[in-house]
Amino acid sequence: MLKDKTLLNLKDKKNLLAFSGGADSTALFFLLLKHNIPFDIAIVDYGIREQSKEEVAYARELSQTHNLRCHIFKAPKIEQNFEAKAREIRYAFFEELIKEHGYENLLTAHHLGDRFEWMLMQFCKGAGCAEIAGMRSIQNREFYKLVRPLLHLDKKELLAYLHANEKEYFEDESNLDEDIKRNSFRHNYSMPLLEKYLSGIKKSFDYIDEDRAELIEEIEIxxxxxxxxxxxxxxxxxxxxxxxxxxxxxxxxxxxxxxxxxxxxxxxxxxxxxxxxxxxxxxxxxxxxxxxxxxxxxxxxxxxxxxxxxxxxxxxxxxxxxxxxxxxxxxxxx
Known part of the structure; x- marks a missing residue:
């Protein structure tokens, strides 16, 4: 399921997986094991759901079973603007680990649905081709690479993999809250379109990536x-x-x-x-x-x-x- 190009970038490197215990990161966890990719995991406990304790325990259990290092961070209480602040806390933690332990790649479990959802939201806000193209499978950051190995796969494909291999994962109930804009786009627009036009959407993103490589000049910062x-x-x-x-x-x-x-x-x-x-x-x-x-x-x-x-x-x-x-x-x- 993982692309050869992605695996080549991960092989023999120090990789850190952003783990949550949800379906996406759990699928990526077991796919990395399947392909003998070396990695450790990092999980953030925001303390807002009872289930988060079970997710952290699951992360510990998996890391012990497979002889991996598990980094855990208990986030301070977030009073407002939860999504933005949680992201800030999460990446600050990951980047601190990357610097401290010399990780070369940060792996996240963003998938095709996340990318399509982002594209639709940008399109509706007003954006050009570069912004609509959105997430990339490999992106250079200041002192590491951000790698999204699942970007070509739909959520249903990940769930099918987990169920076929009888792997445990957790469902985050906050993903059902349509008062959150991202969730509203997901349930009302991106998921129904992916359900109906999955192969065409995949092909469109292949073309978009080819066009971006041609049109957007890579500039060194x-x-x-x-x-x-x-x-x-x-x-x-x-x-x-x-x-x-x-x-x-x-x-x-x-x-x-x-x-x-x-x-x-x-x-x-x-x-x-x-x-x-x-x-x-x-x-x-x-x-x-x-x-x-x-x-x-x-x-x-x-x-x-x-x-x-x-x-x-x-x-x-x-x-x-x-x-x-x-x-x-x-x-x-x-």
Whole structure:
């Protein structure tokens, strides 16, 4: 069921599986075992369901049975905006493990239904081809690869595999709550369409992936501490796609309105967290700092000469190494 290309990227690597005990991650767990892929597992307990204790116990049991390391994190209580905050907590935990233990790949159990659901939601919000293409099976992050081995498989195929092999898994009742927008799209739109047009949807995503490889230029994002930068492609849509991809790696998702504003504004503060500055030759992304410390007259004059965006200056004043890098870049283009 797993593609040869994906298996090649996982073989002989240090892999970390994001595990929940649900059908998707459990199917991926046993498929990895079947193909002799080395991996450990990580699970987050949000403590909002009684069942979560059983899921953590199941993760422990599986790891002991198959001689794997099981990393467990008990999340703090989330008061509001649960989905976004849970994702932030989850990926912060995974990335901490990746750094600490030297994992090369983070494996998630996103499947075809998740990708199709995302595509429909983006389409309805207003998005272009790059955004609609959505998830990729292998994606480079700053210090690891995010791998989605199940992206070509439908949920029903995963359930059929689990049932045929008599594997235990848990159902998360919150997935039935249609007050959650994602669930509403899933139950009312993506699932009925997949039920009826599965082979056509699979083929369409194959074409979309081929087209994206041809149309979207791969741009290297460099970083120094918390400053990220890349050379502009001179194509606005491509630059915005790269900005969006980088911010997603930092657990921030651009809104449709912010994408529109990036088309007309040279500098934009997004989510009060990041400042994005689109220079004529380079794009800079840095933390947005408001409580700035007093800047020296020498620093102010250097920024004035180099025409450094004022909203970018507080971070560069704080990070001398990043300022030195920006100075070199801008001097080389003047």
């Amino acid at each position: 460099k970083s120094i501490n918390e400053l990220a930068y890349f050379k502009s492609s001179k194509n606005q849509r491509t630059d915005i796609f790269v900005i969006d991809k980088y911010l997603k790696s930092k657990l921030y998702i651009l809104s449709a309105n912010e994408r529109e504003l990036l088309k007309s504004q040279k500098t934009l503060v997004v989510g009060r967290k990041f400042v994005v500055n689109q220079d004529k030759d380079f794009v800079f992304i840095a933390p947005y700092i408001t409580n700035e410390s007093p800047m020296s007259s020498e620093f102010k004059e250097a920024c004035r000469i180099l025409k450094i965006e004022p909203k970018l200056r507080p971070y560069l004043h704080k990070d001398k190494e990043a300022f030195h890098t920006v100075t070199k870049i801008l001097n080389s283009t003047s």
